[in-house]
Amino acid sequence: MAFSSGDGNGPMAEINIIPLADVMLVLLIIFMVTALKTQYPIDIDLPQRSTTPPDNPVEPPEPIRLRIDGANQVFWNDSPTPVSALRNMMEAEVQRDPANQPTLEIDASQDSDYGVLAKVLAEAKNSQMLKIGFIKK
Numbered sequence: 044m045a046f047s048s049g050d051g052n053g054p055m056a057e058i059n060i061i062p063l064a065d066v067m068l069v070l071l072i073i074f075m076v077t078a079l080k081t082q083y084p085i086d087i088d089l090p091q092r093s094t095t096p097p098d099n100p101v102e103p104p105e106p107i108r109l110r111i112d113g114a115n116q117v118f119w120n121d122s123p124t125p126v127s128a129l130r131n132m133m134e135a136e137v138q139r140d141p142a143n144q145p146t147l148e149i150d151a152s153q154d155s156d157y158g159v160l161a162k163v164l165a166e167a168k169n170s171q172m173l174k175i176g177f178i179k180k
Contacts, residue, residue: 085161085164085165085168086168087175088173101143103143103145103146104139104140104143104144104145105145106145106146106147106148106176107119107120107136107145107146107147107148108120108121108148108150108178109129109147109148109149109150109163110149110150110151110152111149111150111151111152111155111159111160111163112152112154112155113152113153113154113155114155115155115156115159117129117159117163119132126159126162126163126166129163129166129167130166130169130170133147133166133167133170133172134170134171136172137170137171137172141171144172144173144174145174146174146175146176147167147172147174147175147176148176148177148178149163149164149175149176149177149178150177150178150179150180151177
């Protein structure tokens with residue numbers, strides 16, 4: 044739309060960009076707020092390369108299968124287990140032979156909450172489990 048200027052000689056040829064700048068600033072703030080996500084950092088010690096072979100190869104123990112289903116129920120070797128009991132169970136497995144720990148194989152359903160998986164990983168770290176793997180079925 045064209046508006047006439049105060050002198051009445053014709054339409055005003057300037058564009059008012061203040062509303063456009065206001066909208067752009069609001070969108071920028073919305074994108075900045077929604078882009079921030081809460082992150083749960085978990086420290087993981089990756090294995091280092093070794094050039095010397097082990098002196099006495101020991102057969103690794105049977106892996107522990109930990110499954111998290113879509114209802115966020117945790118299963119320790121196919122038996123239902125509360126998340127609060129995981130730390131004691133993991134510590135018991137670590138104490139059997141700290142140098143030859145079993146592998147914790149985690150199978151998390153796509154429908155499960157990330158928070159449950161984060162709690163399981165935190166419990167594994169706190170119980171000094173070193174071998175953790177993820178299984179995709």
